[in-house]
Amino acid sequence: MNARDRAVAVFDLDGTITRRDTLFPYVLARLAGRPWRLARLLRVLPAIVVYLLGGRDRGRLKAQLIRHTLGGESRAALAAWNDLYLPRVIERDLLAGAVAAIARHRSQGDTLVLMSASVDLYVPALGERLGFGRTICTGVAWRGEFLDGALATPNRRGEEKARCLEALRAEHAGARITAYGNSASDLPHLRLADRGVLVNPSPLLRARATRSGIECVQWRGTWRTGQRSN
Numbered sequence: 001m002n003a004r005d006r007a008v009a010v011f012d013l014d015g016t017i018t019r020r021d022t023l024f025p026y027v028l029a030r031l032a033g034r035p036w037r038l039a040r041l042l043r044v045l046p047a048i049v050v051y052l053l054g055g056r057d058r059g060r061l062k063a064q065l066i067r068h069t070l071g072g073e074s075r076a077a078l079a080a081w082n083d084l085y086l087p088r089v090i091e092r093d094l095l096a097g098a099v100a101a102i103a104r105h106r107s108q109g110d111t112l113v114l115m116s117a118s119v120d121l122y123v124p125a126l127g128e129r130l131g132f133g134r135t136i137c138t139g140v141a142w143r144g145e146f147l148d149g150a151l152a153t154p155n156r157r158g159e160e161k162a163r164c165l166e167a168l169r170a171e172h173a174g175a176r177i178t179a180y181g182n183s184a185s186d187l188p189h190l191r192l193a194d195r196g197v198l199v200n201p202s203p204l205l206r207a208r209a210t211r212s213g214i215e216c217v218q219w220r221g222t223w224r225t226g227q228r229s230n
Helices: 023-032 035-055 058-070 075-092 096-107 123-129 159-171 184-192 203-211
Strands: 008-011 111-119 134-138 140-143 146-151 177-181 195-199 215-217
Touching (some): 008 096, 023 058, 035 058, 058 111, 058 146, 075 146, 096 111, 096 177, 159 177, 184 195, 203 215
Parallel strands (some): 008 111, 008 177, 111 134
């Protein structure tokens, strides 16, 4: 097996493949279709206040958002919602540079891994639609067939992503790993990759990345269905 066959390409989702966060729009669009549940957003305010006052626990904030807005939804209902909502993400929110990079790695025979701090309510389904062979993301808890909303795994962010990348390296021994991210919290795992790529960084973040030997790229344009990806 040659080096190309063994290569692994790891993509972050929010701000790297998509032009924005995906979790809150996912939740908000779901609630908009069921307006009597919009008031549930008020229940998240205490967690937001704690976060802003210095708690900085994104995992807790994420769990509170999901539990108070989508808690009690069935697996079947959310699977049906994915079938309606995810095509909108693909139609409106993908960065053209990301689509081109995914297509390039696929054409080279690389193993494609989607690694996101967003949750498994929809990330694996989106990854499958985008052609990823594997997804690593934050898991949420269920009570039988109904959503609880608590996190069932660590929040896949920062050092936790670095741990996941180390696990991938052990799993794909000898493989060259390219990793793409877009935020300061992605720097730990980008530093561990053989090639780390930071997407659309601010000038300050670009300087930090450059000092760590991380490549920086600009992926500004939004991809549209029917547009060529190579």
